[in-house]
Amino acid sequence: xxxxxxxxxxxxxxxxxxxxxxxxxxxxxxxxxxxxxxxxxxxxxxxxxxxxxxxxxxxxxxxxxxxxxxxxxxxxxxxxxxxxxxxxxxxxxxxxxxxxxxxxxxxxxxxxxxxxxxxxxxxxxxxxxxxxxxxxxxxxxxxxxxxxxxxxxxxxxxxxxxxxxxxxxxxxxxxxxxxxxxxxxxxxxxxxxxxxxxxxxxxxxxxxxxxxxxxxxxxxxxxxxxxxxxxxxxxxxxxxxxxxxxxxxxxxxxxxxxxxxxxxxxxxxxxxxxxxxxxxxxxxxxxxxxxxxxxxxxxxxxxxxxxxxxxxxxxxxxxxxxxxxxxxxxxxxx
Ligand SMILES: NC(=O)c1ccc[n+]([C@@H]2O[C@H](COP(=O)([O-])OP(=O)(O)OC[C@H]3O[C@@H](n4cnc5c(N)ncnc54)[C@H](O)[C@@H]3O)[C@@H](O)[C@H]2O)c1
Numbered sequence: 437x438x439x440x441x442x443x444x445x446x447x448x449x450x451x452x453x454x455x456x457x458x459x460x461x462x463x464x465x466x467x468x469x470x471x472x473x474x475x476x477x478x479x480x481x482x483x484x485x486x487x488x489x490x491x492x493x494x495x496x497x498x499x500x501x502x503x504x505x506x507x508x509x510x511x512x513x514x515x516x517x518x519x520x521x522x523x524x525x526x527x528x529x530x531x532x533x534x535x536x537x538x539x540x541x542x543x544x545x546x547x548x549x550x551x552x553x554x555x556x557x558x559x560x561x562x563x564x565x566x567x568x569x570x571x572x573x574x575x576x577x578x579x580x581x582x583x584x585x586x587x588x589x590x591x592x593x594x595x596x597x598x599x600x601x602x603x604x605x606x607x608x609x610x611x612x613x614x615x616x617x618x619x620x621x622x623x624x625x626x627x628x629x630x631x632x633x634x635x636x637x638x639x640x641x642x643x644x645x646x647x648x649x650x651x652x653x654x655x656x657x658x659x660x661x662x663x664x665x666x667x668x669x670x671x672x673x674x675x676x677x678x679x680x681x682x683x684x685x686x687x688x689x690x691x692x693x694x695x696x697x698x699x700x701x702x703x704x705x706x707x708x709x710x711x712x713x714x715x716x717x718x719x720x721x722x723x724x725x726x727x728x729x730x731x732x733x734x735x736x737x738x739x740x741x742x743x744x745x746x747x748x749x750x751x752x753x754x755x756x757x758x759x760x761x762x763x764x765x766x767x768x769x770x
Contacts, residue, residue: 438501441466449506455727513538525552530605532747543744554740555747557609561725578671583650588658598635603654622756625765
């Protein structure tokens with residue numbers, strides 16, 4: 437197994453550390469964080485794991501072949517680029533970087549060296565997302581009319597990236613993965629209540645060329661923790677509630693049929709309500725699935741499901757949404 441290092445073991449990075457440590461054991465050779473308190477925590481939890489406060493010591497080590505980056509997004513580009521230029525495979529937490537140009541540069545450099553670049557779009561590793569993709573691909577839901585996602589809670593309030601860049605990568609990545617296409621038009625509005633210029637709540641709408649629409653509501657200023665996605669298809673409808681410990685998915689055999697031979701309006705629109713199915717979804721921690729996928733990809737030299745290009749597709753939507761946000765919701769063509 438290749439030797440790994442992790443940089444950034446804060447609130448989320450410690451989850452990455454837990455998973456990679458349990459899978460890679462001693463092959464996770466080095467953990468780095470700029471905060472000495474965080475390093476102390478790692479030393480207590482993982483005695484024997486070498487630590488450093490200096491990211492360059494990872495870059496300089498020839499025995500380390502892959503780097504996991506769990507620092508705040510503003511640091512992703514520089515750190516990922518340094519690792520790629522040093523010939524290392526890279527896993528970067530979402531969002532990949534904070535601009536489309538930076539994303540393109542990372543992909544180019546990684547491709548030039550045949551290196552693996554993976555972005556932490558954990559939701560595309562969620563067994564429930566995979567279940568929904570099967571339902572869409574098999575045609576069971578019919579034509580997807582629209583999707584409605586909500587990812588809200590109270591805190592953690594960030595002070596560099598807004599709620600759109602912090603939360604929406606999850607929803608955008610699920611939607612693009614499910615539909616396998618890019619939107620043609622993006623509209624986004626939001627407001628900053630807690631810090632000037634950093635939107636706490638953002639409402640984004642993606643329009644696709646076949647008429648499918650997706651609405652994404654993100655906020656860190658909401659009384660409830662909600663992680664929901666509703667998919668309305670012409671044949672069936674589905675609801676994915678990730679805040680539930682069990683029964684995360686409900687498939688509603690409901691639709692509205694339009695008849696050709698109608699005489700009254702009431703007959704024209706016939707509502708069909710059938711069973712509600714709560715499927716058994718494989719129980720697996722999505723983050724563990726994601727970490728395992730990265731380890732498999734770096735061993736077998738295969739492109740990750742959420743590779744750099746996938747990260748870039750999500751970045752392009754975030755970029756369009758940000759432009760629309762800055763223009764008070766003016767639709768932005770992609
Ligand atoms: N996939 C998910 O569900 C999920 C959830 C939360 C956060 N995240 C992502 O994880 C990343 C980190 O978020 P967080 O909430 O853990 O942030 P955090 O601020 O809690 O932790 C970041 C850590 O990185 C360290 N750090 C910063 N710059 C560094 C550098 N140059 N060298 C070494 N260490 C450095 C900090 O000291 C800190 O310990 C972000 O990209 C965020 O979007 C993902």
